[in-house]
Amino acid sequence: MNRRDSIKSILLGSVATGITFHGCNPSEPTASLPQTPDLPQYGRTDKEKLRDQKLFETSFFNEHELLTIAVLCDIILPKSNQYNSASDTDVKEFIDFIVRDMEAHQIPLRGGIMWLDGFSNKIYNKEFVVCTEEEQLHICDQIAYPEETKPELIQGEAFFTRMRNLTLTGYYTSKKGIEELGYKGNTPNVWDGVPEHILSKHGFKYEEEWLAKCINNSNRGDVAKWDDKGNLIS
Structure with missing residues (x-):
């Protein structure tokens, strides 16, 4: 060295x-x-x-x-x-x-x-x-x-x-x-949700609508928007 x-x-x-x-x-x-x-x-x-x-x-x-x-x-x-x-x-x-x-x-x-x-x-x-x-x-x-x-x-x-x-x-x-x-600090990684086989093991699955809204890495930098009733818009 x-x-x-x-x-x-x-x-x-x-x-x-x-x-x-x-x-x-x-x-x-x-x-x-x-x-x-x-x-x-x-x-x-x-x-x-x-x-x-x-x-x-x-x-x-x-x-x-x-x-x-x-x-x-x-x-x-x-x-x-x-x-x-x-x-x-x-x-x-x-x-x-x-x-x-x-x-x-x-x-x-x-x-x-x-x-x-x-x-x-x-x-x-x-x-x-x-x-x-x-x-x-x-x-x-x-x-x-x-x-x-x-x-x-x-x-x-x-x-x-x-x-x-x-x-x-x-x-x-x-x-x-x-x-x-080469120090990156606290850099966010890419998360695409809980693996499907783990969800199945516990009797769960993602709804397609929520997958599109919440686990879409193409818009992961966007700020979420909610309506007056607390529903996720985008």
Whole structure:
């Protein structure tokens, strides 16, 4: 099992038990990112919509920070022949929204990016985003494995762990990420009634009129209509 399949396995197990990723702050619920602030209905109250609108109108990260986040996201979840990359699912935009929605992430992420650039300058005399891919991976390898990190790099490890958690949360709560997991949720199946041999065994049978009205999968999405006397019309 490769790294990505391991992640999927962990996430599917979490979904099955109702304890999906909570980002990096287990004391708070994970915020959902609306597709657009213009959506009239996406499960929010008027007060929540107003708050969301204010969040969309503010900014936190500068251009350099957003670029650094984008690079890190794709290092954590890179593109392959089989899978999308983090940037294919707008994970950077997800994180950009989350830090405005959950301010506890702001200082750790901004400070982490500053630490990353400082460490990169120390080793390669340049900022992380302008390093080669090989250099970037060499830096990340030193802070990506908890309990294997050198004591002087613990701050970098904490930052990378937070970035990894946010990246996974953003990716696997996106449409493409959920499709990749193969998780269907509570999807209705097709029911065509009690099997005939079971009905016969107990001395019952369906009336043709009711079969046409109630067990017709071609119109199973239609809302039933009733007359004033409580009789089913259609």
